[in-house]
Each structure stands twice: as structure tokens, then as C-alpha cells.
Amino acid sequence: MAATSTRIGVAGLAVMGKNMALNIAEKGFPVSVYNRTASKVDDTVQRAKAEGNLPVYGFHDPKSFINSIQKPRVVLILVKAGAPVDDTINTLLPFMETGDCIIDGGNEWYETTERRQKAMAELGLLYLGMGVSGGEEGARNGPSLMPGGSIDAYKNIEDILLKVAAQVSDSGPCVTYVGEGGSGHFVKMVHNAVEYGDMQLITEASDVLKSAGKLSNQEIHEVFSEWNRGELRSYLIEITAHIFGVKDDKGKGYLVDKVLDKTSLKDNGRWFVQQAAELSVSAPTIAASLDARYLCGLKGERVEAAKVYQSAEFGEEVNKEKLINDVKQALYASKICNYAQGMNLIPAKSVEKGWSLKPREIARIWKAGCVVQGVFLERVRKAYDTNPDLVNLLVDPEFAKEMMQRQSALRRVVCVAINCGVSTPGMSASLAYFDSYRRERVATSLVQAQLDYFGAHTYERIDTEGSFHTDWIKIVKRMNE
Numbered sequence: 001m002a003a004t005s006t007r008i009g010v011a012g013l014a015v016m017g018k019n020m021a022l023n024i025a026e027k028g029f030p031v032s033v034y035n036r037t038a039s040k041v042d043d044t045v046q047r048a049k050a051e052g053n054l055p056v057y058g059f060h061d062p063k064s065f066i067n068s069i070q071k072p073r074v075v076l077i078l079v080k081a082g083a084p085v086d087d088t089i090n091t092l093l094p095f096m097e098t099g100d101c102i103i104d105g106g107n108e109w110y111e112t113t114e115r116r117q118k119a120m121a122e123l124g125l126l127y128l129g130m131g132v133s134g135g136e137e138g139a140r141n142g143p144s145l146m147p148g149g150s151i152d153a154y155k156n157i158e159d160i161l162l163k164v165a166a167q168v169s170d171s172g173p174c175v176t177y178v179g180e181g182g183s184g185h186f187v188k189m190v191h192n193a194v195e196y197g198d199m200q201l202i203t204e205a206s207d208v209l210k211s212a213g214k215l216s217n218q219e220i221h222e223v224f225s226e227w228n229r230g231e232l233r234s235y236l237i238e239i240t241a242h243i244f245g246v247k248d249d250k251g252k253g254y255l256v257d258k259v260l261d262k263t264s265l266k267d268n269g270r271w272f273v274q275q276a277a278e279l280s281v282s283a284p285t286i287a288a289s290l291d292a293r294y295l296c297g298l299k300g301e302r303v304e305a306a307k308v309y310q311s312a313e314f315g316e317e318v319n320k321e322k323l324i325n326d327v328k329q330a331l332y333a334s335k336i337c338n339y340a341q342g343m344n345l346i347p348a349k350s351v352e353k354g355w356s357l358k359p360r361e362i363a364r365i366w367k368a369g370c371v372v373q374g375v376f377l378e379r380v381r382k383a384y385d386t387n388p389d390l391v392n393l394l395v396d397p398e399f400a401k402e403m404m405q406r407q408s409a410l411r412r413v414v415c416v417a418i419n420c421g422v423s424t425p426g427m428s429a430s431l432a433y434f435d436s437y438r439r440e441r442v443a444t445s446l447v448q449a450q451l452d453y454f455g456a457h458t459y460e461r462i463d464t465e466g467s468f469h470t471d472w473i474k475i476v477k478r479m480n481e
């Protein structure tokens, strides 16, 4: 029980809530904690004691939890997105007052956040939808925070967020007020979509090395460890290096080979792809990464298909050293395409919603704390710093130079993968995205001609302004007479 009022309450004490509470307390802000299942409250308080008597105060009932927080109260909810957030709000609401603030730190759909913001505003409560990224480690030691919604609510707790977020020496804490409405959760959705892309591309790189290059797990561990010292240095490359070094504790060999080839997924990738389609933003790398998760989920069907195609033989002699270097370049080039697509959704949505989102700031707060953190994000930040209205990362002069240097390697890796029967949907989609974007004239003229042929959909000409229709059928008939 708190002797004096705490600054903030955390409701929901699974991986994220528990670690965020400990982080907040460690930064000097006494915190009240509550969870539907009481044992998690006790566990969190125990952890706080064990980690240096941190000021974490546990409550088993919602009334005393809310009453323990100083007014205006701030409650950070970290439970499963969707109905559990509504349930938690409804449990706490009877004890909250005008001016109090609720922050949802989960991975919520931004429109749901906007619905709750409106409902809370009608009750005189402030509401923030705050993306939190970094998993257990980030939540405990410094996550990337993406708060959006009531600016007054943000101001109430800015001092806490600035201290709790990951700290970057050259660009400050990984938190910024993202914008109005559900923009914080929208930006978190984009983060997670780029995360899908990064994870898929890294996975493809390791597959090409293993299946085409015949590298052992130990060799892949060493390759990724080496890559983590250069331009690819990032959390995901680092953990990949670690994963390939871990032996199976339940049998022979490496643990990664025993993990079932079926990826779990929640909603963020699908939401992103749906939003990209609605806003006509091309995002094939991310869509391919989502598709890859759907396809790998068909484990039973794949087992049967493998029997049908077991006699199919693919292969290509490769030079190991050259392949390793090519895959590194291909991964970096594909990564540029992945971020170009992810970042492009931000201005598109910002215009639609009038949010004034700042891609530069978003890249800055992803530099540390979150799953996609890495040196690459400083490059993205710099690109938008140089040109805040940049239409695509591919035309930033520095990224363009890097694409030019790496495109041949990307082509070679995709060819090797194709010849060896290794699927690289993310890299292939990235290359197609690049090749479509970089060409002044693409073959789409034919699609428009077909549309005009069968449906009189008209077309524009390259040499004259206006809308044209040709009676193609009549002309073809005449030609054949």
C-alpha cells in the first residue's frame, strides 16, 4: 500500500506492464500497479523489491488502485488489444474523475483508439493511444514510445515519458508527441509492419546462405555477428546472430532447426496492408512478408505438397564468399525498399487525417528501444531532415547511391534463390518495387490500352493532353480484312 500518492498507475502486468512499471519506478516515479489476476500484482511487487526496493505499490482492487494515484490521475493500460482494453477501462472508470487520463499502451487499431478517445472526452477524461515497442527488454530498460491523442494528457506525463524512454546520446529520448487522434497507434502499426519486413528479409538472407550457400548454423552465426558491426547493425541482426549460435537443450544440433516453421501473427501486418491498399500506397515488401506468414501457417499442406514435388531438383554452384557478400548487399538494398514503403504510409495518412505527422521525428524515436532499432534509422532520419517532403527514400541522394551500388547483388541473390528453389518473396518484391519505381516508362501502357479496348475506359497520351478513346476493335477488324 502506498504511504503517499503515486504519480502514475499501470493496469495490466504481463510482460509489458510489469516491466514498464519497474522502469517507471526505477526512474524515480512511484507507481501503483493493478492486474485482473491478482497473482501478477504480487509478482510485480516482489520483482520491484528484488530489484532494489523500487517504489512499486500493488493493489488487488480497482478502487484502491485508482485512489492511490495523485490527481489528475494517469493510468497506463497494458493488456491485450481489443475487448480486454474496454473491460479494463470499464473496471477502472467508476473510480476515475474529470481531468484524469487513460493511456492505452497496447497494439490497438487506431480507429478503436479514436472511438475510446471520444467516449472518454464525453466523460471529461483525457485519452492517449501510445505505441510502445521494445518487448520485455525495451519495456524494462527504455522502450520507444509513440503517444498520440490529447496534447494535455501528453503534457501531464511528458516528464515521465522522457525519462522512461530509451535514451540516445546524439538525438534524445525515443519519445515524441506523435499527433492527434489515433496517430500514436497508427505509427506503431507502421513500426510493426516494417518489423515484419525486416524479419522476413533477414530470414530470407539466412535461408539463401543455408540452402543455396550450404553454410552451417555456426557459419551463419558468424556472418550475422560480423554484419552487426557495420551498416546493418540493429537489434534484429544481433538477435539473429544469437539465435544461430544456440544449441538445442533438448537434443542434438541447434535450437533454430527444431523450432516449428510456423509464424504466429497478430493484426498489425494485415492492418498495414489494408491501409496501404486504401491509400494507394505501394508496399509489396511488407505485403510479401505478411503473405509469407500466411503461407508458412499451412504446415500440413506444405508437408503434402513436398511429397508431390519431392523429385524436383534445383541447384546452382555458388561461391560461398561471394554469396555472403552479395546477400549482405541484397539485404541492405531490400531494407531500403522496406522502409521506403513503410514510411510512405505516414504522409499519406497524415494528409487524409490532418495529423501533421513528422517522418523525421518518427525515424528518430525508432533509433533505439524498439524492435526495428539500428543504425539504419539514423540514415532515415537524416534523409527526412535534409528533405522533410521527401516523396520516397529511394530518391534521397544517399540512399539512391547505395541502391545503385547494391542493386546488382540483389539481382544476383534473387537469381540464385530462384535457381535453387528457395523462396525470397521479400527480396523479390523489393527488387520489383525498385525496378518499377526507377523506370521512367513502365509497361502499364498496355494495361490501360486493354482497359480502353474492352471497356472504353479511355487513356491519356504521352504527347497530347486530354482523354482519348480508340475503337480498337474496329481498327483490328479493318486490319484483318
Ligand SMILES: NC(=O)C1=CN([C@@H]2O[C@H](COP(=O)(O)OP(=O)(O)OC[C@H]3O[C@@H](n4cnc5c(N)ncnc54)[C@H](OP(=O)(O)O)[C@@H]3O)[C@@H](O)[C@H]2O)C=CC1
Binding pocket: 012, 013, 014, 015, 016, 017, 035, 036, 037, 040, 078, 079, 080, 081, 083, 084, 085, 087, 088, 105, 106, 107, 108, 132, 133, 134, 135, 136
Ligand atoms: N509482448 C510484447 O513483446 C509486446 C506487446 N505489445 C502490446 O502490449 C500489450 C500488452 O502485451 P503483453 O504484456 O505481452 O500482454 P498480453 O498481450 O499477453 O496480455 C496479457 C494481459 O492482458 C490482460 N487481459 C487479458 N484479457 C483481459 C480482460 N478481458 N480484462 C482485463 N485484463 C485482461 C491479462 O490479465 P490476466 O493476467 O488477468 O490474464 C494480462 O495482464 C498488447 O497490446 C501487446 O500487443 C507491444 C509491444 C511488445
Ligand SMILES: O=C(CO)[C@H](O)[C@H](O)COP(=O)(O)O
Binding pocket: 107, 132, 133, 134, 135, 192, 264, 265, 266, 267, 268, 269, 370, 371
Ligand atoms: O509490438 C511488437 C513489437 O513492437 C511485437 O513484436 C508484436 O506484438 C508482434 O506482433 P506480431 O505477432 O503481429 O508479429
